[in-house]
Amino acid sequence: MTYIVNDKCINCRYTDCVEVCPVDCFYIGENTIVIHPDECIDCGVCEPECPAGAIVPDSDDYPNLQHWLDINTKYSSIWPNITQKLDPLPNADSVNPEKGYTEDKTEMFSDAAGPEE
Ligand code: SF4
Ligand code: F3S
Numbered sequence: 001m002t003y004i005v006n007d008k009c010i011n012c013r014y015t016d017c018v019e020v021c022p023v024d025c026f027y028i029g030e031n032t033i034v035i036h037p038d039e040c041i042d043c044g045v046c047e048p049e050c051p052a053g054a055i056v057p058d059s060d061d062y063p064n065l066q067h068w069l070d071i072n073t074k075y076s077s078i079w080p081n082i083t084q085k086l087d088p089l090p091n092a093d094s095v096n097p098e099k100g101y102t103e104d105k106t107e108m109f110s111d112a113a114g115p116e117e
Contacts, residue, residue, distance in 0.1 A: 001059055002037035003046060006068045008054035009033055010105040012092040013114075015085045017046040017055060027079040028114030031089060036076035037069065052096050064106065071109070080116045 005017075009032045017033070018026040025039035035046075037058075047055045056062050058069055095101045 001042050001057060002040040002069075002072075003035055003042065003044065003055055003057050004037070004065075004068050004072045005032065005034050005054050006056060006062060006064070007105040007109070008052045008097045009050070010108045011089055011095045012052045012054070013086075014051050014088045014092060015082065016049045016051060018082050019085050020045045020049050021083075024081060024083045025076070026082050027076040028082040028086075029075060029079050030110040030112035030114055032109065033082065033114075034072040034075045034079065037073050039076075051098060052092075053098050067106070075111070079113045082114070082117060084117060086115075 011031050013032055015033065022043060022045070023039055023041055025036040027034050027036060058065065093099055095105065
């Protein structure tokens, strides 16, 4: 089992999650973040820290779970590691599902890498 980041992170990228991970297994993209499934120790600490509700266990029944597990697996081996919080992306609050945004953000995913620490 692992935890994964799903579409709810896209264009928010609050990065509160990275500071609590005991094994530093987050990797950053241009407009989202992913978890390395082989490094995650399933502690669950990051899940309640995300202001967008974007972190879920892979045992969850979230729609497109396999798609997001594949995204986390692929891009955690490509993008740079991140361990320290950054500012959220501009307009993060306006696309935050926890603040009333209801659209699926899957098509907004960028495969470009995020900034190196
Ligand atoms: Fe890190 Fe724990 Fe979250 Fe896995 S579940 S990404 S180990 S904080
Ligand atoms: Fe994304 Fe939530 Fe972390 S919005 S960067 S998964 S705190």
